[in-house]
Amino acid sequence: MRRLFHYPLCAFSRIVRFIISEKHLDCELIYQVPWEPFEELFEYNLLGSIPLLADISGIFIHGNSAIREYLEETYPEISLINGDFQQRAEARRIADWFAFTFYWDVYLPIVDEKIFKRFSKAVNKSPEPGKVRSAGTKLSTHMEYIAWLADRRNWLAGKEFSIADIYAASFISVLDYLGIITWNKYEIAKGWYAKVKSRPGFRGILGDNLPQVPPSAEYSNPDF
Amino acid sequence: MRRLFHYPLCAFSRIVRFIISEKHLDCELIYQVPWEPFEELFEYNLLGSIPLLADISGIFIHGNSAIREYLEETYPEISLINGDFQQRAEARRIADWFAFTFYWDVYLPIVDEKIFKRFSKAVNKSPEPGKVRSAGTKLSTHMEYIAWLADRRNWLAGKEFSIADIYAASFISVLDYLGIITWNKYEIAKGWYAKVKSRPGFRGILGDNLPQVPPSAEYSNPDF
Numbered sequence: 001m002r003r004l005f006h007y008p009l010c011a012f013s014r015i016v017r018f019i020i021s022e023k024h025l026d027c028e029l030i031y032q033v034p035w036e037p038f039e040e041l042f043e044y045n046l047l048g049s050i051p052l053l054a055d056i057s058g059i060f061i062h063g064n065s066a067i068r069e070y071l072e073e074t075y076p077e078i079s080l081i082n083g084d085f086q087q088r089a090e091a092r093r094i095a096d097w098f099a100f101t102f103y104w105d106v107y108l109p110i111v112d113e114k115i116f117k118r119f120s121k122a123v124n125k126s127p128e129p130g131k132v133r134s135a136g137t138k139l140s141t142h143m144e145y146i147a148w149l150a151d152r153r154n155w156l157a158g159k160e161f162s163i164a165d166i167y168a169a170s171f172i173s174v175l176d177y178l179g180i181i182t183w184n185k186y187e188i189a190k191g192w193y194a195k196v197k198s199r200p201g202f203r204g205i206l207g208d209n210l211p212q213v214p215p216s217a218e219y220s221n222p223d224f
Numbered sequence: 225m226r227r228l229f230h231y232p233l234c235a236f237s238r239i240v241r242f243i244i245s246e247k248h249l250d251c252e253l254i255y256q257v258p259w260e261p262f263e264e265l266f267e268y269n270l271l272g273s274i275p276l277l278a279d280i281s282g283i284f285i286h287g288n289s290a291i292r293e294y295l296e297e298t299y300p301e302i303s304l305i306n307g308d309f310q311q312r313a314e315a316r317r318i319a320d321w322f323a324f325t326f327y328w329d330v331y332l333p334i335v336d337e338k339i340f341k342r343f344s345k346a347v348n349k350s351p352e353p354g355k356v357r358s359a360g361t362k363l364s365t366h367m368e369y370i371a372w373l374a375d376r377r378n379w380l381a382g383k384e385f386s387i388a389d390i391y392a393a394s395f396i397s398v399l400d401y402l403g404i405i406t407w408n409k410y411e412i413a414k415g416w417y418a419k420v421k422s423r424p425g426f427r428g429i430l431g432d433n434l435p436q437v438p439p440s441a442e443y444s445n446p447d448f
Contacts, residue, residue, distance in 0.1 A: 059310045063317035064324070065289045070313045086283045089294045093287035100288070104328070 035120035179216030259344035403440030
């Protein structure tokens, strides 16, 4: 059986879950908090970090673009990096944008404050409300960028649903789970996210519910 | 003619130059400092950031994994993401490691201090020596990881030279240009880097010489 070591509120874990689900692949999800790496994970990938995919062939894949490209190469029947060269590059460009710029500008400061500082023993615990405020300001710019794309295209990278939507939705959905996103400020981005929410492949993610960190009121609601 | 908008001391630009050169592709390099984006770049990629590749087909590619995967898909004759699924995933995993963890742990704090603060008007100018010291400490850990890989494998990801070596060498070479790396502390990593330095595809990068920031004494020396 395929297995994914993941943490529900880790955007990179969500990306893999979303891809796997869109490709109709079975997968056993193994809950793993990111701040307490399993020794088992250390052995597999030296770094002990999640997500880690153990595929049915017995191989272990670790790393953001490594897992994504592996799944696309191995299971191309339902393609999530689709279209011509320009289209595929556009999907990857937007994926990079979220994995890199959005991650550091917005996602990490918020998740660090709301999750890591609360549960992890390893990180510095002093609250930094300024960091969350500054991340919130940057969030607006990114939501406007999503709106700019969604206003001109069917999905973020073009006509077809792709990893661009998967990356964006995986990051945004963690922040939405935490109640960070004021959707009525972002009508166009909200329209795009409503479409993502209605995809069967996203259902598992919308079903997440951690006892210690319950989701925001509208998190799983299709009419939010 | 193929064109690359790049900055010599930008590791992501170096990755693209190195890939292009290893694949024996012609390319005109267009010098572009990262802190003063061309309007031309804004038009092409909305973000105005480098590197930006304008390929001969007339398409523009932007973004770390987007350019890399585009070049591999379009010019597969000399493959830099090679071998079986596991091998390719390993090359991408290591590439991700440098583009993400090494970038934020080591590269950015140092380049920010040594380059951006000196030349860019946009960033906060106050020197933060503590940031560079902490990055230097983390550099040791990463160099040990390179040694761990280089000790067990012909190249970082396995038997063949790959994007793993290209990413690692592109980041390391910027720090080496700035004179940050005390090579006699890292004998095994040094052995690997000497092999990279001897590759014809790396010659262009070793020839970099910015008038305002001259390279360190041993930067281009094969016997360093």
